[in-house]
Amino acid sequence: MKKIELQKSFVYGPIHSRRLGVSLGVNLLPTDHKVCSFNCVYCQYGFTKEQVIDPSAATSFPDKKMIVDELNSTLLHSVECGQKFDYITFAGNGEPTLYPFFAQLVDEAIALRNTHMPSAGLALLSNSSCSQLHEQPVLEAVRKFDMKIFKLDAGDSDLFAKINQPHPGIQFDRVIALLRSLDRLIIQTLFIDGAVSNCTDKAVESLIICYKIIRPQSVQIYSLDREPADMRLKKVLPARLEQIKNKILKEIPSLPVEVYT
Ligand code: SF4
Numbered sequence: 001m002k003k004i005e006l007q008k009s010f011v012y013g014p015i016h017s018r019r020l021g022v023s024l025g026v027n028l029l030p031t032d033h034k035v036c037s038f039n040c041v042y043c044q045y046g047f048t049k050e051q052v053i054d055p056s057a058a059t060s061f062p063d064k065k066m067i068v069d070e071l072n073s074t075l076l077h078s079v080e081c082g083q084k085f086d087y088i089t090f091a092g093n094g095e096p097t098l099y100p101f102f103a104q105l106v107d108e109a110i111a112l113r114n115t116h117m118p119s120a121g122l123a124l125l126s127n128s129s130c131s132q133l134h135e136q137p138v139l140e141a142v143r144k145f146d147m148k149i150f151k152l153d154a155g156d157s158d159l160f161a162k163i164n165q166p167h168p169g170i171q172f173d174r175v176i177a178l179l180r181s182l183d184r185l186i187i188q189t190l191f192i193d194g195a196v197s198n199c200t201d202k203a204v205e206s207l208i209i210c211y212k213i214i215r216p217q218s219v220q221i222y223s224l225d226r227e228p229a230d231m232r233l234k235k236v237l238p239a240r241l242e243q244i245k246n247k248i249l250k251e252i253p254s255l256p257v258e259v260y261t
Contacts, residue, residue: 001227001235004044006093007031010067011074014085018260019220020123020147024078024085026071026109027092028099030060036094037129039165040153042192042233044226045093053129053167055100064101068108075116084120087147088113091125103137106144121146125188128152129170133178142182149186149220150179154198155206162196179214187216191223191241195232204244208251221245222260 012025029035035058039048052058071088078085088109090096099105106122113120124142128150132138142148154160157172179185189207191199198207211219221244223236238261245257 001224004226006034006045009070010062010092011070012092014083015089019149019258020089021086022084023087023089023123024074024120025092026067026088026090026096028062028067028090028096028102028105029093030062031093034094035061035098036127037098037167037170038095038127039229040127041163041165041196041230042190042224042228044228047229048094048165051167052098053132053169055098055132058098061099064105064108067105068112071109072112072116075112079116085117087121087123088117089123089125090145095127095129096124097126097129097132097138097142102132103141106141110144123147123149125149126151127164128175128179129166147186148182148184149188150182151190152179152187152207152210152214153190153192155203155208155210159196159198159203159206163192163198176210176213179210179216185214185216186218186220187211187214188220188222191221191236191244192228192233193236194234195230199236199240199244201247204247208248211248211252211255216255218256218258219248220258220260 007027008031010027014022014024034045035050036048037053122145124145153163160172241259245259248257
């Protein structure tokens with residue numbers, strides 16, 4: 001598995017992915033370190049050194065104008081070159097909703113998208129930590145995304161603590177309640193084995209209970225693709241992912257489940 005470097009700019013890619021097609025990435029976080037409310041054992045960027053749930057506790061965030069200018073010039077240049085994106089995707093070096101001007105930036109990104117490339121969707125990859133989602137403007141901004149992909153790797157608080165190692169201010173039950181309150185949600189679950197495992201029958205059954213509560217639009221399951229922070233982790237083989245998919249479908253036949261290998 002390859003190691004991946006932090007994104008070195010505010011706009012990056014495009015990345016070609018099965019989930020998002022041709023996706024232009026937007027990074028609202030510093031370019032020299034990760035800022036996140038989680039410290040996932042499988043994180044492709046290594047362990048989290050700056051773990052916050054309150055943006056005011058973070059050392060720094062990029063200037064909003066710099067991000068908007070970079071997005072504007074990239075979209076303009078892409079249109080001139082005939083390059084189209086399926087999605088403009090908020091992801092980057094940590095949890096995007098921690099950005100202190102998240103709501104304003106989403107509105108500016110939507111305006112730029114409408115001006116330069118109205119066919120592109122707006123996608124958000126979030127860890128579901130909901131640390132800022134109790135703020136009404138942030139929640140309203142999240143609802144504006146065309147595709148909302150939220151993380152859920154564990155179906156109980158013990159495994160949640162072991163896999164995602166959330167900031168102590170984040171409670172599992174609140175995460176589930178928040179996910180339940182959002183419409184048209186895509187849940188992504190990364191399965192791991194080894195030092196920590198969420199691919200046992202028991203762990204999958206707990207996840208299925210959560211899927212039933214959240215009622216997402218679909219579920220995406222996959223395993224390690226990049227070098228994890230904890231090198232003792234193992235990739236879950238495609239055959240096991242297919243078994244997990246079938247187990248989910250047996251319990252929730254109407255739920256679209258996609259396996260990415
Ligand atoms: S939520 Fe994402 S960026 Fe944050 S630690 Fe987990 S995998 Fe890394």
